[in-house]
Amino acid sequence: MYRVFFVVLLLIVSQTASLAVNAEEKSNKTIMVSLHPLALLVKSAWPEVNVVALMSPNQSPHDFSLKPSDIQRISDADGIVWSGKDFEPYLSDIVQGKSHLDLSTTLDFHHHDEHFHDHHDEESATVHDPHFWLNPLAIEPILNAIADRFQLSHGAQFRNQYQQWLAKARNTLADKADVGFVSFHDAFVDWNEYFELKQLEKVTINPEQPVGTRHILEVRKILASGEAACLFVEPQFKVRLVERLTQGLEVKQVNIDPIASEFQVKNANFLQYYDQLLDRFITCFNHN
Numbered sequence: 001m002y003r004v005f006f007v008v009l010l011l012i013v014s015q016t017a018s019l020a021v022n023a024e025e026k027s028n029k030t031i032m033v034s035l036h037p038l039a040l041l042v043k044s045a046w047p048e049v050n051v052v053a054l055m056s057p058n059q060s061p062h063d064f065s066l067k068p069s070d071i072q073r074i075s076d077a078d079g080i081v082w083s084g085k086d087f088e089p090y091l092s093d094i095v096q097g098k099s100h101l102d103l104s105t106t107l108d109f110h111h112h113d114e115h116f117h118d119h120h121d122e123e124s125a126t127v128h129d130p131h132f133w134l135n136p137l138a139i140e141p142i143l144n145a146i147a148d149r150f151q152l153s154h155g156a157q158f159r160n161q162y163q164q165w166l167a168k169a170r171n172t173l174a175d176k177a178d179v180g181f182v183s184f185h186d187a188f189v190d191w192n193e194y195f196e197l198k199q200l201e202k203v204t205i206n207p208e209q210p211v212g213t214r215h216i217l218e219v220r221k222i223l224a225s226g227e228a229a230c231l232f233v234e235p236q237f238k239v240r241l242v243e244r245l246t247q248g249l250e251v252k253q254v255n256i257d258p259i260a261s262e263f264q265v266k267n268a269n270f271l272q273y274y275d276q277l278l279d280r281f282i283t284c285f286n287h288n
Helices: 002-027 036-045 068-076 114-119 139-150 156-172 186-195 213-225 239-246 270-285
Strands: 030-033 050-053 079-082 100-102 110-112 126-128 180-183 198-202 228-233 253-255
Touching: 030 036, 030 068, 036 050, 036 139, 036 156, 036 270, 079 139, 100 139, 139 156, 156 270, 180 186, 180 213, 186 198, 198 213, 213 228, 213 239, 228 239, 228 270, 253 270
Parallel strands: 030 050, 030 079, 079 100, 180 198, 180 228, 228 253
Antiparallel strands: 110 126
8 A cells, every 4th residue: 555655656756847848848948039128028928938129128110130149049049029021121031941930821910001002102002010019909919929839838827917907998998089299100009909099190001111291291291280289299200300390389299108118028018118108199199
């Protein structure tokens, strides 16, 4: 009888040790995420995983280029999360042969903007919108895809907190559907759609290209009309452009940061970043 008990005890200890090793292996994984705000999301969902961002917190993906040190970091990572060849062509070759997740195959981030195309014939009307961390409906599919690809836990604690945050945000923005505003570009198009917010216009469709004089005059007309509660100003918004848009007008300017440049991945505080965005919209909507 004692022999049987000893064998059973050995089996239990062996299985426990195996589970501990597996957990340690998972926590020792290094997952590189190309975009900083997405890295912040991944770390927030799985604090036990070593998550690093390819881009620095204040780096805009619109003007990023790989350095030799970046290539080495990618090589050292156990897995890569990126946005696909259309948005990040510089990663197309280097991720081959590595465990990687192309989010463009998981999420459809193309939309069509006929209104903007009517006034910007030189630009394509097909918009590649890779700001899927700003789409409240995309968060769960992103987490599902990452968990499946890299064999991670469900991340239940973060998911529960996220659902609570969504309920709070919906309640906070429930009566703001009729309040208009002007954005720098369409980073928040899915955010606006989810919360039923009224973006009157955007300054540019592509931050890499200069804004035409005719469109500046159109935006100024909207701002002069008083229809817009504010003009959202992003970090890459050039001061000279802001001056051209607002000169001689009384326009509330609200700073907003779609790339979470003030937040460090290691702090795993994606929902604090979302809180900051929510606060920026409330600041816009509130009358001074």
